[in-house]
Amino acid sequence: MNLTKSDLVFLALAIVGGGFCWWQGGLPLVGAGFAEAGWLLMIVLPQLAAGLLMGGLISRLVGREKVAALLGAQSGMRGLILASAAGAITPGGPFTSFPIVHALWVAGADAGALIAYLTAWALIGLNRLIVWELPLMGAEFTLIRTLACLPLPIVAGLIARALVRLPIFTMRKAPAE
Amino acid sequence: MIVAALIIWTIVAALAVMVFRKQGRPGLVAAGEMGFQQGRALAIRLPLAILAASFLMQVLPVDALVPYIGPQSGVSGILIASVMGGLLPGGPMTSFPIALVILQGGAGLPQIVALITGWSVFALHRVLAYEAPIMGWRFAALRLVASLLLPLASGLLAQGMLALLP
Missing domain, CATH: 1.20.5 (Single alpha-helices involved in coiled-coils or other helix-helix interfaces)
Known part of the structure; x- marks a missing residue:
């Protein structure tokens, strides 16, 4: 297997992080880091498989023209609202949502819609709200927090659409299939 | 689960x-x-990314900052909580319990809302382990910059709503 440049970046980050652990807590802390990583991988692999499959299946179901029309750069507020609603109902952890976002990117969605989708998934995702927030934090807190966050995915999408015109944020096209 | x-x-x-x-x-x-x-x-990328994020989780201190985000801490408390949230490691199974502990430890509600928003949109650990490997660094940077003001906005909105409640 070939190492790409981006693989090397992550290798360097892992070494730096491991060095920090060693410096702060010696071998036990490095071991704790390894244990945490192993545990995370176990949890994450089935989710990742599901996300990759969903991404592949969705790209077969919705054609490029349709995604571009619904979620592309010209989709306006409707595109951002649609993307936010889709993000809020996407279940699962980041390993499910990011492959879906990647598939939508390849299919012609623009950065603003993708960011609205991800922000909605992260902030007002129904799945997380029901499974974690409601039981742990209680109904009043959950209600206030959700209402306070409701407009934010669209705000983030609008800001992203403005920023993406700046040269440093110009997106390359998503890698083709 | x-x-x-x-x-x-x-x-x-x-x-x-x-x-x-x-x-x-x-x-x-x-x-x-x-x-x-x-x-x-x-x-190759993912196991390395997860390992790097797990190491960082072990060394970032968050609980020392609780005294600065009380109910009277206002906008500065909301800002501190936003940054804390971004550094908060782990998924919902670890971060909501931490948020609950901090709330019961005397933090204000708008501050905790900002903390959860900060954790939700910045989550450095998630950017490192999931977003950058899949979407690339440039997309991650664009999303982070576009989200910069969201924790502050959510904290202020929550504060406004609290003021309306009896």
């Missing part, structure tokens, strides 16, 4: 049936191949 997995795989199965009805076996094979290609690109 198990319920979530069931929901996810039910959706995968439903999508697969829809693809099969529309395009038959070739459609399913093509969808699987696309997923596999993407997965193969992540095979």
